[in-house]
Amino acid sequence: MTECNYFLASSPRHLLLFAGLALDRALGDCNRLFFIEHVPAASVAAHLQMIESWPDSPFTSCHVLEADHRSGIKACDQPHSRKRLKKLFRQRNGALIDAALQDEVPNSVYVSCDDFYESQYMMHRSQQLNPDRRAIYVEDGVSVYEYSYQNTHIRNRPKEWLRALRYFPWWRPSPLPGASGWMSEGYVAYPELVLEPFKKMQLRELPRTLFLSDEFRRLAEIMGRGFAVDANAINEADVLIAVTHSKWSRLLPGYRERMRGICQELLAAGKCVAIKPHPRDPDPDPLGLDDHPNLYRVPAGAMFEILIVLAGKSGLFVIGDASTSLVATRWLRPDADVVALRHDPNGIDGKYLERLFTAIGVETVTNPAMLTERALAGTQAIPASVNFT
Numbered sequence: 001m002t003e004c005n006y007f008l009a010s011s012p013r014h015l016l017l018f019a020g021l022a023l024d025r026a027l028g029d030c031n032r033l034f035f036i037e038h039v040p041a042a043s044v045a046a047h048l049q050m051i052e053s054w055p056d057s058p059f060t061s062c063h064v065l066e067a068d069h070r071s072g073i074k075a076c077d078q079p080h081s082r083k084r085l086k087k088l089f090r091q092r093n094g095a096l097i098d099a100a101l102q103d104e105v106p107n108s109v110y111v112s113c114d115d116f117y118e119s120q121y122m123m124h125r126s127q128q129l130n131p132d133r134r135a136i137y138v139e140d141g142v143s144v145y146e147y148s149y150q151n152t153h154i155r156n157r158p159k160e161w162l163r164a165l166r167y168f169p170w171w172r173p174s175p176l177p178g179a180s181g182w183m184s185e186g187y188v189a190y191p192e193l194v195l196e197p198f199k200k201m202q203l204r205e206l207p208r209t210l211f212l213s214d215e216f217r218r219l220a221e222i223m224g225r226g227f228a229v230d231a232n233a234i235n236e237a238d239v240l241i242a243v244t245h246s247k248w249s250r251l252l253p254g255y256r257e258r259m260r261g262i263c264q265e266l267l268a269a270g271k272c273v274a275i276k277p278h279p280r281d282p283d284p285d286p287l288g289l290d291d292h293p294n295l296y297r298v299p300a301g302a303m304f305e306i307l308i309v310l311a312g313k314s315g316l317f318v319i320g321d322a323s324t325s326l327v328a329t330r331w332l333r334p335d336a337d338v339v340a341l342r343h344d345p346n347g348i349d350g351k352y353l354e355r356l357f358t359a360i361g362v363e364t365v366t367n368p369a370m371l372t373e374r375a376l377a378g379t380q381a382i383p384a385s386v387n388f389t
Contacts (some may be wrong), residue, residue, distance in 0.1 A: 002059075004030035004104035006126065008119050010038050012047050012279075013111030013324070016305055017138050019051065019219055020211040021110065021187065022058035027374040028103055034097075036118050037067040043301070050226045056215035063100070065093040065118045093118050101125055108134040114180045117167075123182040124170040137186040137198075138179040140206060140305075140331065141324035143179060144186075144194045145356045149291050157262045189331040193359055211309070211332060220309040224302065233296035235312035237274040239266055239375050242304055242320035245278035246286045258341070258368045260287045262319070265372045274298055275309060276325075306333050317375045322353045339371055340364045 005027050009015040014250040015035060033051065037044050048062050066089045097118065106126035106189075111119045114137060126133050164171045174180035179197035187375045188194060191203035210216060224231055241263065266273050277286050277300040282316055285297060298307060302323040307317075309332065316336040320326045330338050340353070357364050363370060 002030055002104045003028070003107040003130075004032055005108045005110065006032050006061075006100070006106055006122060007110045007111065008034045008036060008065075008116075008122055010036045010113040010116060010119075012039065012043065012303055013141075013305065014138065015047055015051070016219075016223075016303060017112070017140055017187075017206070018110060019054075019058070020216050021207070023056070023213060023215055024207065024209045027058075028107070029060070031059050032100060032104070034065055034100075034118070034122075035062070035064045036065045036113075036116055038116070039197050045205060047223075048225060050219070050222050052175050054219045054222055056218055063096060065096065067093075067118075069124070083178065090117055094121055094124065097122050097125060101129055105363065106130050106133045108136055110136045110138055111183075112138055114183060115174045115177060120167070120171055120180070120182065135182045135184050137183045137201070138188075139178055140189050140205075140328050140355065141187070142199050142322075142327055142353060143176070145186050145190065145327075145387070146195075152248075158223055161281060190356075190360060193356060206331065208332065217309055220306045223306050224310055227299045227302040229299060229302050229306070230296060231310055233272075234274060234298070234307055234310045237311055237316070238313060239273045239317045239319065240307060240311060241273065241275050241279040242318070242325040243275060243277050243281075243286050244321050245281045246283045247281075249286065256287055260289060262368050262371055263287065263289055266375055267294050269372075270294070271375060274294070274307070276300075276302070276304055279303070304328065305332065308336075319371055319375075326362050327356070327360070327367050330362050337374065338362045339374065341368065341371060342366050 005022070007018040007022065009368050018033065035044050035048060044064055048064065048188050051059060051062060053059055060290070064176045080331070106129060107125050109123055111123070113119060114123075163174060172181035176195065176197050178186065183201055186198060186203045187206050188198070188203060192203055194203065210285050221231065241259070243249070243259065244252070244255065262277065263273055272294045274296045275287065275289070276298040277284065279300055281300055284300060289295060305328050308329050311333075313337050316333060318326065318329050318336050319341060320337045321340055326338055326340055329336055338361070340357055342364055354364055
């Protein structure tokens with residue numbers, strides 16, 4: 001019976017990570033992708049269509065696992081009916097997982113979130129069929145480096161107890177996403193900097209070469225076209241700005257004015273600036289900028305990681321806040337000058353990430369004038385205190 005690798009993605013960002021990892025020819029020719037539908041169904045369908053149209057796709061099949069958020073559940077006013085629908089989806093997903101595992105014996109299971117029912121059921125059933133199968137957690141974001149560990153542990157503990165009672169004996173509680181008892185290995189951008197619960201795993205650095213390969217770039221181009229991204233505008237951008245979600249920016253006094261002022265100064269100096277709204281922000285122009293020939297508003301649905309791959313200029317200047325976007329940029333583009341702007345020196349936006357940002361070479365500033373001076377002077381990428389090789 002054929003051995004196969006199983007990838008369970010729970011977001012478009014993790015789908016992109018799995019696509020890069022699966023390009024490793026050492027994994028073999030059988031790679032099955034499952035997308036746990038914890039984002040809108042239309043987004044899931046769009047991203048899977050792009051994967052299937054990718055000529056270099058390493059995936060032999062793609063599947064959707066329906067999840068709790070679907071419109072049928074949201075539209076249902078009766079709590080008992082919602083519970084029945086959730087149970088129905090889990091039964092369907094379990095049957096789909098069982099059928100796949102019976103067809104092809106699991107060699108490795110890659111997951112992006114190990115506290116979903118589908119993820120733990122996949123690891124449970126795969127271990128029954130192959131006790132030697134590998135369970136691998138994959139994450140390029142901030143959660144493995146800086147997290148309010150105690151608060152999360154206390155908050156999730158009652159839910160974990162209930163799950164353990166419901167699915168016992170195979171449910172394994174997780175103090176943090178990715179740190180359940182199932183996980184034995186992991187891929188992260190900076191293995192040296194992870195939180196204590198992840199140090200028990202056999203960690204590897206995400207292989208940057210796979211994500212900078214021609215094959216992966218072709219996927220980035222397909223996804224860029226799928227979200228109507230102007231590839232030429234991104235290729236010519238001197239500055240790329242990741243904008244905070246408008247619902248959070250409203251809580252930061254002067255955020256819009258600060259960011260708008262930075263953009264206006266850069267545009268006045270002749271820089272090409274690309275503005276990337278938060279992917280779930282309904283406002284396509286959260287900064288309220290006037291049109292300018294050197295200003296490009298990136299469609300909100302496009303992933304930031306795609307832009308980093310498509311950006312052609314060496315010494316790209318990237319501005320953001322306390323977010324996964326900056327960690328991914330620093331990892332994918334060591335040549336870039338990456339700066340985090342803290343809008344509230346006494347607040348939490350970036351407070352818990354300063355240790356990580358300092359270690360990987362992302363400067364944190366509170367004065368917008370410093371950003372414009374740096375951008376106008378050209379790249380001054382800060383050396384990291386961890387090894388990028």
